[in-house]
Amino acid sequence: MNIDNRFINELVRIINGALRLDIDKVRNYTSFLAEKLESAGDKSSADRLRKLLDEADNQLRPADVRFAKALPVDAESRFPLIEHVKLKTLQEPPLQLLQTQWDVVNEFVSVARSYASLDNPELSGALSFLMYGPPGTGKSRLARHIAKELGLDLYVARLDGLISSYLGSTSKNIRALFDFAAKTPCVLFLDEFDAIAKLRGDSQELGELKRVVNSFLQNLDTLGRQSIVLAATNHETLLDAAVWRRFTYRLALQLPSPEQREQMWSDFISPILFSKRDLTVLADLSEGFSGSDIGEVCARLKRRYFSTNNKPLHLKDAFPVLQNLAVGGEYGERFVARLANKDVIAIVQILRERNQRLYSLAMLAELLGLSKATVHRLSKREGGE
Template sequence: MEHLSEVLKILEGALRHDPSGAREYALLLADKLEDERRARQAEALRRTIARMPGLAVQSTEAAAALPRDDESDTPTVDIEQPLENNRPLALPRFVRQQLDEFVQTVEKRDLWVEHGIDTPARLLLVGLPGTGKTQTAREVARNLGLPIVMTRSDVLVSSFLGQTSKNIRRVFEYASSRPCVLFLDELDAIAKRRDDSQEVGELQRVVIALLQNLDALPESTVVLAATNHPELLDRAIGRRFAFHIDIPLPAAAQRAQIWADRLGSHAPPPEDIDILASVSEGMSGAVIEAAALDARRQGVILGHDVAPLTLILRRLARMLWYEDHQVFESPEAEMIALRRWLPKVFTYRELSEQFDVTTRQVGNAVRSRTEARADSLGAHETQ
């Protein structure tokens, strides 16, 4: 039977006396029928929905009634509608293949059910901070044409006894009542190992609540989760996710793509992009994106149509060095650090232009610092 998932969800909404949920899935079915060029059936379905008295008002009220934390009266989720984006994420080929497979599994669920292969639509994303787990979740939602319901860990986890479990239940009830992708961000905050002796009983009960809600959720409901610390997750949680994808730090090709995409019309020539990809080895996509946008803003301020390579590298260096609290006491100190970092790029001439000094001043500064360092090393050796 075609579109069995939507039909079952509509039936479930009717049986649970949830007209707004049934309406949302009926509209989703109408959209799918229209995409399949079955406009007459889609229009008939929409007319039936429109004739239901008061349903539009109920749906609006339900959409506004987001799950909330009792302690702070703050929504525990944020909702984002899928936005068109012509730039796919810069991901390795094997990660892209795994994502495509997951999306196809969700889209072809009726086919799997027909053959007795009902795989739960569950995906766990693992990776270091800044590798693009949240953006990947957004892309999955966009490819499925569904809004994404993103949990807010700062609100979901409550200091009140039993409130966190209640918040989790409300989030799952909300997600199961409408077509959406539920994204459990920072999963380790609510799914830590129960055999950890340092965890108190309340947190162990939270894990049990999460497991119970995952098991009670219809297998057609799409659930994504992300964690920076897979080693902290309870093993039973991992078994609930049929798909696991590790997102690594970007390789050279992905770094070049991120630089080019984020610099946009201000991007330098391809050979300079290759240099940027090389020097940013080991950095996350988030760091590269922030540096690119920072350089682009600075380029606009300075009136550059194309951001010079040295300007981009200088903004990147400042970001990295400031993270390590290496604040320079003078422009000369920053100039010397740049020279030591990339001497083939930050030549005397480039540094003189960047810092608005003569090449002689650059040379004097570099030599004086080098001599001072040599004197310091010599004094240390004589002691």
């Protein structure tokens, strides 16, 4: 009998749950296998599996109880500890990564597709991936991309919400979180990871938080090969050395390069607003911006565009928005922020010195909303041509 390799992982997980007498795990992965079979065109087999689940429900549980994935909640507040991200309806521009970064991501996805079914005693523990770098550099989007590629549900745990004011409750929350991941076919994404995985040697932290780190490490170690764990942090220097060792894949994400920024502008906005020449200028002016920052600028410009009955936008409309959103930010120096408090003469000088070919007199006139003659006169006053 030939079995499609796409379904081996789910069969292994179902058998694993049955051997452990874990009925929830068997149900969850059987339901997930039925979804995959139906997506592959085998509706008959999918219906047979769902019928088995319904019959088992009627035999082992009250008639009014139906199969559902109950999300873990905080024991005190009853707030959910995780959030289910609906990937099927989510539309996002493509990620902009360097080829070396894509190599790491693609290797992880390739291994994750078959990891649970590999028959090798040397392989143990959950497959894990740590992303780190400045805010807005694509960590959450990359988590969504990986889950989509694997065809798995994505559950996001915001770890600052796991920390309870009640002694010992945080460790219980972590246990509930990992119990859910062990029984459910999903990608578990630990966002704001540094909230829990801080250095145990930090003398300013309470003993409870240090115990929480130990609890996290123990729970991560007990996860089987059927589990996939992603984590993200903006403050990698706060992570305990033992935490680093638990993640078999690691990826640093930086602020985008000029080429990446130009592509981001193109993905976010150019089809309706800006030319290729404009994109090059916008990419240069947005030095120091993250991908999320550029997306925010584009969203603001598009709101203006649609609220003015599609009145054409120009570079002079984008320039003040860039300056406005450049203020603040913990990471990197945003070039355009240095122009915020300058007069027009100084701005002309700085941009001409930065790249005279890119910032021609005509381009500066368009960018600043001035006539070309005025820009020419200002550049002369500043010792220009």
